[in-house]
Amino acid sequence: MVLALTGHLSPLSVMIIVAIMGLIRPSDLGVRGALLAEIMPAEQLVGAISVARTTQDSARIAGALTGAGLFAVLGIGFVYVAIACLYFVAALLMLCLTRPKRTVTTSDLPANGHAISRLLGDLKEGVVYAWNGPGMRAALCVAFLANLTAFPFTGGLLPYIAREIFHTDQTGLGYLSASFAVGSLIGSITLSLVSGVRIARLLIGATLAWYAMLLVFVEVRTMPVAMACLVLAGIAQSMSMISAAVILMKAASAHLRGRVMGVRMMVIYGLPIGLLAAGSLIDVIGYAATGSLYAISGILAMLAIAIRWRADLWPTHAPANAR
Numbered sequence: 001m002v003l004a005l006t007g008h009l010s011p012l013s014v015m016i017i018v019a020i021m022g023l024i025r026p027s028d029l030g031v032r033g034a035l036l037a038e039i040m041p042a043e044q045l046v047g048a049i050s051v052a053r054t055t056q057d058s059a060r061i062a063g064a065l066t067g068a069g070l071f072a073v074l075g076i077g078f079v080y081v082a083i084a085c086l087y088f089v090a091a092l093l094m095l096c097l098t099r100p101k102r103t104v105t106t107s108d109l110p111a112n113g114h115a116i117s118r119l120l121g122d123l124k125e126g127v128v129y130a131w132n133g134p135g136m137r138a139a140l141c142v143a144f145l146a147n148l149t150a151f152p153f154t155g156g157l158l159p160y161i162a163r164e165i166f167h168t169d170q171t172g173l174g175y176l177s178a179s180f181a182v183g184s185l186i187g188s189i190t191l192s193l194v195s196g197v198r199i200a201r202l203l204i205g206a207t208l209a210w211y212a213m214l215l216v217f218v219e220v221r222t223m224p225v226a227m228a229c230l231v232l233a234g235i236a237q238s239m240s241m242i243s244a245a246v247i248l249m250k251a252a253s254a255h256l257r258g259r260v261m262g263v264r265m266m267v268i269y270g271l272p273i274g275l276l277a278a279g280s281l282i283d284v285i286g287y288a289a290t291g292s293l294y295a296i297s298g299i300l301a302m303l304a305i306a307i308r309w310r311a312d313l314w315p316t317h318a319p320a321n322a323r
Helices: 002-006 011-039 042-074 076-094 113-132 136-149 158-165 170-193 199-217 223-251 254-285 287-308
Strands: none
Touching: 002 076, 011 042, 042 076, 042 170, 042 223, 113 136, 113 254, 136 199, 136 223, 136 254, 136 287, 158 170, 158 287, 170 223, 199 223, 199 287, 223 254, 254 287
16 A cells, blocks of 8 residues: 555565465464364354355455456555555454363463474474365365466456456456356355255365366356356355365364364465466467366366265265265
8 A cells, every 4th residue: 555655566566565465364264264163063164164255255246346446446556545444444353353262272382492393293283184184185185276277267367367368457357356256155155055065075066167167268258258157166166165164174173173274274375386387378378278278187186086085075974975
């Protein structure tokens, strides 16, 4: 906000700011996920995570639509005045949270070199635990796969797609972003209302549907059809990611949920790899070919995951499918 208002905003400063935000955001998401699993009964976890997602999805819709209009009218500096104020209000609201009852008491870390070794030991324990839990490996692999091959085309590359493929401005970009968020909201609301879902099976089906819609999206060249594809992709994405989160939270022990969510957040770093590779491939083979390659690779990899961990994901008696 300050840089924009003073006229010193540059690509380098934006990348530095976004890098710092990227270091903070995974911790925010991980803590909220662990907190939700801590305060909600296991049988209500699907609905609770779905309802929590609706708040994010509805905010993304409002942000995508109003942000583009405000940017066009007021400019980037005054838009970020509003954004900074919203973050300040959110920080104040976080103070209203009550601490859940702790089931396991942990000692404070010593203020010396042993703290680092303790933290590294906790990280190692979380990785080993998450990787060996029933169904948890599959959920982590799906989350990494989605960040690597699916999210780039509905997130970081969307401004390029709006400008170069659909030849539209920031308003059109807002419509595209809002379409994906609308689909996510529909998927979240649907899961919050439906009970008795076989979560692991839903994970497989929703992820395959997500890639199928991306395969169609990269081939269309008209805005209304593209927006419809993004709505359907958003529905599938929401069901897929909620399913992965539920599998992890149900399988994790209460005192290890924070570490498991930390490991889950680490797979987000597949996203920069996917974005960098996609950007280079678009220059070489074109946008449509790159999108098709990503979608087809995602479908094949998802099928491989489903086959590799079939015993954990498909049988109705599997813990990941428990209703």
